[in-house]
Amino acid sequence: QVQLVESGGGLVQAGGSLRLSCAASGSIFSINTMAWYRQAPGKQRELVAGITRTGRTNYDDSVKGRFTISRDTAMNTVYLQMNSLKAEDTAVYYCNTVTMDGIGYWGKGTLVTVSS
Numbered sequence: 001q002v003q004l005v006e007s008g009g010g011l012v013q014a015g016g017s018l019r020l021s022c023a024a025s026g027s028i029f030s031i032n033t034m035a036w037y038r039q040a041p042g043k044q045r046e047l048v049a050g051i052t053r054t055g056r057t058n059y060d061d062s063v064k065g066r067f068t069i070s071r072d073t074a075m076n077t078v079y080l081q082m083n084s085l086k087a088e089d090t091a092v093y094y095c096n097t098v099t100m101d102g103i104g105y106w107g108k109g110t111l112v113t114v115s116s
Contacts, residue, residue: 002026002105004095009110012085016114020080022095022107030099034071034078038091038112045094049080063089087116 008020024031035050049059049069057069066085071078078095095107 002028002031002097002099004097004105004107006093006095006107006110009093009112011113011115014085014087014114014116016085017081017083018085018112020082020093020095020110020112022078022080024076024078024097027099028075030101031075031097032100033098034075035096035098036069036078036080037094037096038089039094039109040088040091043091048093051078082112085112085114087114090114 003025005023006020008018012018033050033052036048037045038048039045047060048063049067051057051069051071053075066083068081090113092109092111094109096104098104
């Protein structure tokens with residue numbers, strides 16, 4: 001099993017920056033991909049950005065050019081650097097991982113609030 005713990009959320013003004021971290025523990029050797037999702041009030045959870053063990057990244061169009069996902073080489077920790085934040089980025093941000101045998105795990109989430 002893999003355990004995920006997010007941190008770094010908080011309140012920020014529009015145009016500001018935050019850096020989220022997700023620390024993985026347990027069977028980290030089995031991690032294939034890690035990703036950040038978010039869920040705004042009344043909306044479905046959506047993919048924000050993902051990164052593979054080989055470092056390939058993908059982003060939702062709404063965050064391209066503003067957010068950057070990265071990870072340490074051991075896949076112990078994944079980061080989400082969020083710049084030029086907008087009110088519509090307000091959401092609970094969840095860390096997700098999928099192992100090499102296709103099992104997914106979620107963190108409990110961290111709240112990001114962007115004031116306009």
